[in-house]
Amino acid sequence: GAVVSQHPSRVICKSGTSVKIECRSLDFQATTMFWYRQFPKQSLMLMATSNEGSKATYEQGVEKDKFLINHASLTLSTLTVTSAHPEDSSFYICSARRGRDTGELFFGEGSRLTVL
Amino acid sequence: KQEVTQIPAALSVPEGENLVLNCSFTDSAIYNLQWFRQDPGKGLTSLLLIQSSQREQTSGRLNASLDKSSGRSTLYIAASQPGDSATYLCAVNTGGFKTIFGAGTRLFVKA
Numbered sequence: 001g002a003v004v005s006q007h008p009s010r011v012i013c014k015s016g017t018s019v020k021i022e023c024r025s026l027d028f029q030a031t032t033m034f035w036y037r038q039f040p041k042q043s044l045m046l047m048a049t050s051n052e053g054s055k056a057t058y059e060q061g062v063e064k065d066k067f068l069i070n071h072a073s074l075t076l077s078t079l080t081v082t083s084a085h086p087e088d089s090s091f092y093i094c095s096a097r098r099g100r101d102t103g104e105l106f107f108g109e110g111s112r113l114t115v116l
Numbered sequence: 117k118q119e120v121t122q123i124p125a126a127l128s129v130p131e132g133e134n135l136v137l138n139c140s141f142t143d144s145a146i147y148n149l150q151w152f153r154q155d156p157g158k159g160l161t162s163l164l165l166i167q168s169s170q171r172e173q174t175s176g177r178l179n180a181s182l183d184k185s186s187g188r189s190t191l192y193i194a195a196s197q198p199g200d201s202a203t204y205l206c207a208v209n210t211g212g213f214k215t216i217f218g219a220g221t222r223l224f225v226k227a
Contacts, residue, residue, distance in 0.1 A: 044160075093160070101147055101211050101213075
């Protein structure tokens with residue numbers, strides 16, 4: 001099946017630093033990718049929709065200056081958590097839909113961010 | 117507004133048992149429905165995708181059905197194994213880049 005790769009799987013950083021997470025679709029082009037945040041034992045919370053070549057669309061309540069999204073190519077989207085604080089510690093997951101609106105959704109392996 | 121509900125929230129069964137996980141949604145205007153599996157600390161693995169025009173999909177011991185008119189989908193797991201222990205999520209694609217997820221069913225299969 002199609003593969004979406006996410007890196008790094010785990011990252012620990014100091015408060016105030018910035019962290020970049022990459023999401024790649026390995027065997028299909030993705031004009032749109034999605035970034036989620038997941039709290040322990042809870043379902044996924046959509047943070048933003050990443051659009052290739054244009055600005056990301058953020059969900060209500062998500063700070064776009066805190067969570068910078070760049071979708072520079074058809075296979076790569078990045079999420080940068082800027083000036084990270086301990087409350088930003090979470091599990092971040094990306095996904096991409098193969099094909100058009102009715103295509104299958106594939107997820108990355110997730111990235112565990114811990115801010116000290 | 118589309119809402120997706122999964123019942124039960126948690127389930128514990130002995131190995132070998134057949135089981136059914138339920139997913140219901142409030143708006144039948146969907147593009148498709150997808151079932152995922154999530155292991156602790158991992159991303160989601162796609163199990164089955166059912167398009168709105170389809171009634172069911174099968175993969176190995178898994179069978180998923182879709183009844184759009186009643187807003188229901190079920191995931192049937194035959195002859196469950198300890199390796200099936202995970203959280204199962206259903207996700208409804210409503211189009212316009214919107215996918216609504218259920219809260220999941222945590223399954224534990226006892227050896």
